Amino acid sequence: MSSVKAIRSQLLYFVDDPATAGDSAWIYHADGILWIEDGLIRMAGDAAEVLLQLPSGVEIEHFDHHLVIPGFIDTHIHYPQTEMIAAYGERLLEWLETYTFPVESKFGDSEYARQIASFFLDELARNGTTTALVFGSVHPESVDAFFAEAQQRNLRMIAGKVMMDRNAPDYICDEAQQSYEQSKALIERWHGVDRLQYAVTPRFAPTSSDEQLQLAGKLLCEYPGVYMHTHLAENTEECQWVAELFPEARHYLDVYDRAGLMSRRSVFAHGIHLCDDSCKRLSETGASIAHCPSSNLFLGSGLFELDRLTEQGVSVGIGTDVGGGTSFSMLQTLADAYKIQQLRGRKLDPFRALYLATLGGARALDIEDKVGSFQRGREADFVALDLHATELLKFRTGQCKTLFETLFVLNTLGDDRVVDTTWVMGEAIHKRRAV
Incomplete structure (x- = not known):
């Protein structure tokens, strides 16, 4: 009936x-x-x-x-960083070392991960967010816990295990082959189950070896329809570091492109410091940018060029980026998005803002046939x-x-x-x- x-x-x-x-x-x-x-x-x-x-x-x-x-669609957020939201005083790279890595090290404990996942999902619901693209930690247990809680609530969620095999403390790193095998097992266990989908998730280029990035690309080939979720050009120091680590790459995005990580279901968080060639390549491949205004302000990362990416045909969604972002609220995040454009001498009208947080997010995640309107x-x-x-x-x-x-x-x-x-x-x- x-x-x-x-x-x-x-x-x-x-x-x-x-x-x-x-x-x-x-x-x-x-x-x-x-x-x-x-x-x-x-x-x-x-x-x-x-x-x-x-x-x-x-x-x-x-x-x-x-x-x-x-319902609001959050295109970039870290559930293991829930307990470190509003951590004081650092820019991106120092912030990772000081706060993020120690907190994320706890998520090998399945019961702990499930408790945080439960609180996190309740907080999303309390703020009107019904779909999100979510970072786990390096531990497969973190993803199992998250998906189990999301499945229980019948939520449409996309998540993945962090892949990170260098330039981070040993206690929070995996190995290239290990990350491939663990991600593969998680894809087969969760992708397409009820309303859940998987995202291959290298943290960002500096913390993945060439081998690990290539294996991430291999997963995308082996499992068409899964997502790729990572960070891109958030911070000027980060961009300089990538140039030093990958001297053969034309620019930051090219590191991912060479590894086969560009597709319609590739979502790159931030994208503040992008060259024209990067914007063109994002548009050509249908990849999306998750604009994270609150964390960009909080970490002092820079001012997002929304109009430029729109003019070049790049799909954009909105991300709270908790815990670099300081609120689960999409409305507060949209208020910060407006302020960033004001600082640039531009305007973000309220219709466009709400579009980015609903249908725009669905388009960025390639699910506009399911949610967002x-x-x-x-x-x-x-x-x-x-x-x-x-x-x-x-x-x-x-x-x-x-x-x-x-x-x-x-x-x-x-x-x-x-x-x-x-x-x-x-x-x-x-x-x-x-x-």
Whole structure:
């Protein structure tokens, strides 16, 4: 027997990128109904239209001062770094040595990894994030624990074991062949199971030998459809280090390209310091960049050239990059994305920002046929955002005259308190408790 649900509220979703499609990129219903059947979107439209077609007897859940949108999609985040979020005082390379490696060394303990994975996934739900591309640690136990918790919640998650065989403490390194064999076993155990997918995950070029990068490329050839997830051109010191370690490469991205790591399902975090040839190659291969504004500001890494990458046809999503990023909230991350463009003398309008955090993220992860919008047949992962969640937000949105202004205020003042309810496949997995 089919399961039918209906949500009545303001609805907003995207069908294209506002940067290229303008106002036709988004669909808004001031009084809309989202009709869900067996965990999938059946219809999203004006209430007057949907009510004529909705089966009789279906209970409609009302959200009177809310905006219902597709669930947020985080295109770059580290679950083992949850406990070190907001660690003081270092830039990228020193930050890794001082905080990251010691914390990640704990994840060979399956029970510990599962506890952190559980907290991490609860935090994502509390912030309205329903899909994420996630770094594990070097330990296969970290990935087993993460996927087990995600499977239990019926989440669409992509994750992988870190591959790292040099330029890091011995206690947190693997070996090239070992990383290949462990990654292979994890792919066969988890990729394509329920809503889970695997990402081959070299941490970044400096911590992988040529042999390890080549073996990562071999995995991509052996298992078409898996992802490749790593870091790229985040920090100027990092870029200089890569040039010294790989003198034969034309530039940073070329290191990965030579190893066969460029494809439609390759996602590179950061991409701040890129040459024109790198942008061209990203566009040619369909690879994506995960823009991580909060961590870029926190670690002092640089200002992301969003307009430049867009003009060159590079797909971009948004990542919180916890624990370099300082919040699980996509709304707070979008506020930082706006500030970065302001520092560059550019603008990021609120429609484009929300696109990047929903359909844009789905496109970056090559899953726009499954999530990221309210088009018929998509999986019903969505969130209700309360425009009265705080007294300030209620007061400020009350002064707004247009949807544009309301969205900008939401993107700027919003945080986890705004997330009233988060649904996955039509089932509520988070409801905010009254304070």
